[in-house]
Amino acid sequence: MSDDFDFRLREAAMDWLAVRTNDGTDPIRSDELADFHFEGARFRLMDAQRGIRKPKELSAALSIRTVYSPDGASRPYKDEMGDDGLIRYKWRGDDPYHSENRALRSAMEQELPLIWFFGVGVATYQPIYPVYLVAEEHDEHQFVIVHDALRGLVTASAHVEERLREYVMAESKRRLHQPVFRATVMRAYGTQCAVCALRHGQLLDAAHIVADSEEAGIPVVRNGLALCKIHHAAYDARILGIRPDLTVEIRSDLLIEVDGPMLEYGLKERHGQRLMVVPKARSEKPDPEMLLQSYERFLTAS
Numbered sequence: 479m480s481d482d483f484d485f486r487l488r489e490a491a492m493d494w495l496a497v498r499t500n501d502g503t504d505p506i507r508s509d510e511l512a513d514f515h516f517e518g519a520r521f522r523l524m525d526a527q528r529g530i531r532k533p534k535e536l537s538a539a540l541s542i543r544t545v546y547s548p549d550g551a552s553r554p555y556k557d558e559m560g561d562d563g564l565i566r567y568k569w570r571g572d573d574p575y576h577s578e579n580r581a582l583r584s585a586m587e588q589e590l591p592l593i594w595f596f597g598v599g600v601a602t603y604q605p606i607y608p609v610y611l612v613a614e615e616h617d618e619h620q621f622v623i624v625h626d627a628l629r630g631l632v633t634a635s636a637h638v639e640e641r642l643r644e645y646v647m648a649e650s651k652r653r654l655h656q657p658v659f660r661a662t663v664m665r666a667y668g669t670q671c672a673v674c675a676l677r678h679g680q681l682l683d684a685a686h687i688v689a690d691s692e693e694a695g696i697p698v699v700r701n702g703l704a705l706c707k708i709h710h711a712a713y714d715a716r717i718l719g720i721r722p723d724l725t726v727e728i729r730s731d732l733l734i735e736v737d738g739p740m741l742e743y744g745l746k747e748r749h750g751q752r753l754m755v756v757p758k759a760r761s762e763k764p765d766p767e768m769l770l771q772s773y774e775r776f777l778t779a780s
């Protein structure tokens with residue numbers, strides 16, 4: 479097949495994903511992915527059995543996949559970001575000449591854009607694209623991945639200048655960690671505020687129970703809560719606390735204040751009530767230890 483075929487296919491796949499995922503904001507289910515057609519025929523974008531999709535028509539990998547795990551246990555997310563702020567993707571196994579590793583190397587050498595399907599639930603993926611493989615680290619059995627937005631800043635040896643390190647790290651979080659965390663939390667909470675059950679995704683945030691400023695990996699869903707904008711701000715400002723038994727508390731001085739409906743219904747009436755929405759799966763419920771840490775901070779502010 480010609481290079482032109484490769485180019486057209488990748489472009490068509492990414493354009494199609496942009497339409498289906500609200501420009502990469504929303505996740506997509508694997509059965510929806512099966513709808514992709516290219517030049518009149520159905521074409522698979524992701525390999526459901528392997529980590530890497532290398533279509534026979536192409537000389538290089540088209541997409542990579544990371545399977546969902548609620549606690550990051552089966553795939554150590556923390557290892558994904560190096561001290562330089564760049565993301566790594568592990569080889570398949572130990573053999574550098576495994577066909578999947580060769581397909582990745584070929585994508586790197588030809589500087590081809592790839593799609594990263596990042597699992598945020600069972601058969602549900604957040605697509606991150608376009609990403610490029612910019613270097614290979616043989617000793618660690620991994621490739622260095624950058625999002626398109628960072629491509630020009632990283633040299634072929636995956637070297638990041640010291641002055642750019644923080645920027646690169648922040649950008650990696652913004653392009654990979656945040657969308658994956660948000661999609662995971664929204665899916666776990668059925669796109670509803672945990673405190674008031676509001677259902678409008680545009681008014682909802684994936685909030686951290688304990689701030690993750692130091693964390694190099696994707697925050698786990700157990701450190702997350704889906705909260706509407708008001709309840710998120712109230713939680714961060716310690717106006718609203720959540721006890722480890724999932725009961726909501728409102729700061730005492732607000733309880734005696736008299737004001738309009740937002741204060742009355744949105745905040746005061748939630749005092750003493752249980753969270754309205756909690757993930758069904760035990761492995762995805764808010765972590766009581768983290769809730770306690772955050773609740774203690776709420777108490778000191780009261």
Ligand SMILES: [Zn+2]
Nearest residue numbers: 671674706709
């Ligand atoms: Zn709310």
